Every structure is written in C-alpha cells, then in structure tokens.
Amino acid sequence: MATEFHNLQELRHNASLVTKVFIQRDYSEGTVCRFQSKFPSELDNRIERTLLEETVKTLNSYYVEAEKIGGQSYLEGCLACATAYIIFLCMETRYEKVLKKISSYIQEQNEKIYAPRGLLLTDPVERGMRVLEISLFEDRGSGSSSPSSTMSSAGSAR
Amino acid sequence: MKNCEYQQIDPQALPTQTPPPPPLQEEKEEEEEEGGEKREEPRRPRRKWEVFPGKNRFYCDGRIIVARQGGVLPLTLGLILVTCGLFFVFDCPFLVKHLTSCIPFIGGGLFVFVVITLLQTSFTDPGILPRATPDEAAEIEKQIDTTGNSSYRPPPRTKEVVINQQVVKLKYCFTCKMFRPPRTSHCSLCDNCVERFDHHCPWVGNCVGKRNYRFFYTFIVSLSFLTAFIFGCVTTHLSLRAQGGKGLVFALQESPGSAVELVICFFSVWSILGLSGFHTYLVASNLTTNEDIKGSWSGKGGEDVTNPYSHKNIFINCCAVLCGPMPPSLIDRRGFLPSDESVQTASVDIELPTQATKSEINVTEED
Numbered sequence A: 001m002a003t004e005f006h007n008l009q010e011l012r013h014n015a016s017l018v019t020k021v022f023i024q025r026d027y028s029e030g031t032v033c034r035f036q037s038k039f040p041s042e043l044d045n046r047i048e049r050t051l052l053e054e055t056v057k058t059l060n061s062y063y064v065e066a067e068k069i070g071g072q073s074y075l076e077g078c079l080a081c082a083t084a085y086i087i088f089l090c091m092e093t094r095y096e097k098v099l100k101k102i103s104s105y106i107q108e109q110n111e112k113i114y115a116p117r118g119l120l121l122t123d124p125v126e127r128g129m130r131v132l133e134i135s136l137f138e139d140r141g142s143g144s145s146s147p148s149s150t151m152s153s154a155g156s157a158r
Numbered sequence B: 001m002k003n004c005e006y007q008q009i010d011p012q013a014l015p016t017q018t019p020p021p022p023p024l025q026e027e028k029e030e031e032e033e034e035g036g037e038k039r040e041e042p043r044r045p046r047r048k049w050e051v052f053p054g055k056n057r058f059y060c061d062g063r064i065i066v067a068r069q070g071g072v073l074p075l076t077l078g079l080i081l082v083t084c085g086l087f088f089v090f091d092c093p094f095l096v097k098h099l100t101s102c103i104p105f106i107g108g109g110l111f112v113f114v115v116i117t118l119l120q121t122s123f124t125d126p127g128i129l130p131r132a133t134p135d136e137a138a139e140i141e142k143q144i145d146t147t148g149n150s151s152y153r154p155p156p157r158t159k160e161v162v163i164n165q166q167v168v169k170l171k172y173c174f175t176c177k178m179f180r181p182p183r184t185s186h187c188s189l190c191d192n193c194v195e196r197f198d199h200h201c202p203w204v205g206n207c208v209g210k211r212n213y214r215f216f217y218t219f220i221v222s223l224s225f226l227t228a229f230i231f232g233c234v235t236t237h238l239s240l241r242a243q244g245g246k247g248l249v250f251a252l253q254e255s256p257g258s259a260v261e262l263v264i265c266f267f268s269v270w271s272i273l274g275l276s277g278f279h280t281y282l283v284a285s286n287l288t289t290n291e292d293i294k295g296s297w298s299g300k301g302g303e304d305v306t307n308p309y310s311h312k313n314i315f316i317n318c319c320a321v322l323c324g325p326m327p328p329s330l331i332d333r334r335g336f337l338p339s340d341e342s343v344q345t346a347s348v349d350i351e352l353p354t355q356a357t358k359s360e361i362n363v364t365e366e367d
Helices: A008-014 A049-066 A071-082 A094-117 B032-040 B073-098 B103-123 B134-147 B213-241 B248-254 B256-284 B289-294 B314-322 B355-360
Strands: A015-024 A119-122 A131-139 B056-059 B064-067 B158-163 B166-173 B185-187 B192-194 B199-201 B206-208
Touching: A015 B134, A049 A094, A071 A094, A071 B213, A071 B314, A094 A119, A131 B134, B064 B103, B064 B206, B073 B103, B073 B213, B073 B256, B103 B206, B103 B213, B213 B248, B213 B256, B213 B314, B248 B256, B256 B289, B256 B314
Parallel strands: none
Antiparallel strands: A015 A131, A119 A131, B056 B064, B158 B166, B185 B192, B199 B206
C-alpha cells in the first residue's frame, strides 16, 4: 500500500528515498560490460523476479551489441585510422548510438514497470558502468523515518 | 591543489528535467576565475569537470583533458616541429631538385599524421573510471566486513573472479573506493583508476589506457616512419652533396640544419622503432605494458597461466585492440551539476574500520 505510485511524477512528489540496491558487474566473460543476473534479496517483495531478470538480460544484450567486434566496428576503426581519428570528432560512434538506445530503454522501463512499484533504475553509464543502481522509495505519507541524508541522481538521460 | 569536493546529486531531479543553460563565456582555468565568478553569480551552474577529484587539468571548458604534470609533451612537440622544420628548409629543396618532388608531400603527410595522433593521445580521456559514489562505497564496505569477522585479521581487500578458466584477482582501490575491474590500474601520477591501463607516458603527458591506446600506437608507428624517412632523406642529401670528392664536412657546412636532424634522428630512431616493435607484440598478444612488466600471464609461478583476454589469433587480437569499438568517456566532463542549495559536500573519507591496519594488508594502490 505504501509503495503504490502511478508514475514518476508521483514518485518525485510523494516519496522519500529508503535505500539503494546495487547490481554489480559480472566479469566472468572478461572485460565486456555485463551485469549479474543474481536477484537482490532486498527487492523480494517489491518486484517480480522475472521482470528484473528480463531488464538485466536486455541491458546485457545491448552492451554486447555495442561492444561487438565485427564487420561494422572494423570498418569504423579502419576509416578512423585512415583519417587520423578526426572522424571521432564529427561522427557519433556505434557505441554512443547504442548507449542512447539503452538510455531510452531504461527511461521506458522506469515509467512502465519500476516507478509504479516505487523503484527507480539509474543508467549504469551515470555510475561509470560499475553498477546498476536501483533506488527504493517509500511513500512519505506513511511516516517512514528512514534517513534520506544520502541522495544521488536518478537516471537522468545522458 | 584545489580541494575538489565530491558533490552529491539530488535524486528528486526527474530524468526529463534539463539543467539550466550554461553561461556564454568559456573558462580556461577552473580555480581562480571560478572563485571570482561565484561571488558575483552565486547560482551559476557548474560543470562536472570543475569538481573532478583526480589530478587532471581541463581546458576549453572541459573538452580537453591532460594530466596535471605536463611531462615533456612540449619537448616532444618541439623536437618534432624543429626536426620537420629543418627538414623542409634544408633538405627538401635539394632533394626535390635532384631526386623527386614527392618527398615534401610524403614528409608533410607523415608530419601531419604524427602531430594529430600525438595531440589526440595527450588530450583524450584514457578511460578514467569515475570514483564510487558514497552509497556504493558504503555497500562495498558492508559486504567486505561481513566476510571477515575476526577482529585480528583485517577483512580481505581482494576479490577473485574466473575469466576464461583463469583466476583473476581484483584489488580494492582505497582512493576510488571500489574493486577495480580486470585490467584496470590506478595511476598515482594522475590519481585515477584507468581501464586497460598500459602505462603513464611522460612524453605524451597523459596515461595510455583503453580509449587512447590506438592513438598512441598510431602515433609511435607513424613517428617511426617519419623518423626513418627523415633519416634516410638526410643521409641521401648529405651523400649527394659530398659526391665528387667534396667530402662530408663540406656537405655539412653547406647544410648545417641537416647535421642537427641527423643527430636527433639517429638517437631517436632506434628507441622509437624498438618501442613500436614492442607495442606491436603487445597488440598481437592482447597484453598491456603493465601486465607484461609484472609478468601476470607468463606463468612464472610454474602454473599453467595464459592470457584470458587474448582471442588466440594474432589477426583478431590486432583488430580487437586497434579497430574495436570506441567506448565513450565515463567521466562526463561537460555535464552539469544540478544547482542545489542543500548540496552535501560529502568528502570521500567514509570511516573504514580497518584503515589503521591498512599497512598489514598486502595491497598496493599503485600497480
């Protein structure tokens, strides 16, 4: 009851930050960007397991696409080398394009799935790709006395 | 050094909220001018580079980043400019007349390539990892403390992870308050953790890491071509002039600039060629200078260790390192800090219970 919000606007006005949960990076496949699919126990009664796993899986697939070494990245790399890398100043790289897609995906997920449950995802790029930060909110009106002394940015688009 | 406070950002800011527009003027120095302006315009929004905690300097309102210690970058640039200048003035006219007119064009092309890649290596963010936010740091501390509960032994500051059947140790960085990802190292000169840290190059005045390694490699390869080319041209020039029994001394007297070039090129061509060869080997085996020096994957301990990041194919390794996707800068230098009255300047010294026993832990910050 205390955690029912209908959209991000309500979240902003009525909620206070309780805690943050961090999903860490999974380095088992090397240095590629990948997040662990382990479900954090703090979210047990806030969100269904499958929804969060689906979000993390989609994010991981986006990162795989961004860091894929294939035909297009070779072409981009060779062209860049031939022009003494000046095209990096003019052109948006494929990685940046995928990051924009990720940003809008996270925004959409926040609006549809997480904000109604009092949660907020922060784009990993805001945290240096170290963690996927999930902020837990609670209704201010419920008289929760959780300290909100630490605050941090909530998923602003890059 | 300015006391760079690690600013905390308000979570109540909606994702769609745009920051206020920036002031029209550009700032070159972040410390003195900003102090003066803040008194006049207390609500001026600040960019993130102004509160960056590492030892870096920023120019052009955060577009250009260099290490605080300029190193010998001016010397490198100066040597290249002087040598090429002398080449165009003293050698090119003679060689164009006696050999071929392509020589200035080849030399000019190589020179432009070298200078551009040098400046890009120096001014690009090498792959700096932003420091952990206080919440993340507290979370990590909590996780570390729960594992080591005996008061005598300090909690472990390393984490092990298995990558491609190799056990890799991740160390905890006390400055950045996080476990370093694989292949990341903390540069003490720049006071930053840098991804895929290769080395800190004083000639270039910056760290060489994931984002600028390809620029660095192109720079040293093109510089070897340029040095070898100039050396060859100067030798040809002097030998042509010395023909007919005139002698080398006569040739040097006629073209004194060539003597200077000869000395510079002779002493630098061997080291630069050697460096290019060494880095070509590193690229082909997908290693960093840091890993090679420490012998991380050379199997010195008698165990069967191989480089877990290598693709086991020289061609693929080269393509992955040099032509792979270009990751973006993670430090977002030109982003705005949200203007907030109740800004909490949380300094990054969260109380670590085992800070006093840090010396007992065999963890070094600088790899």
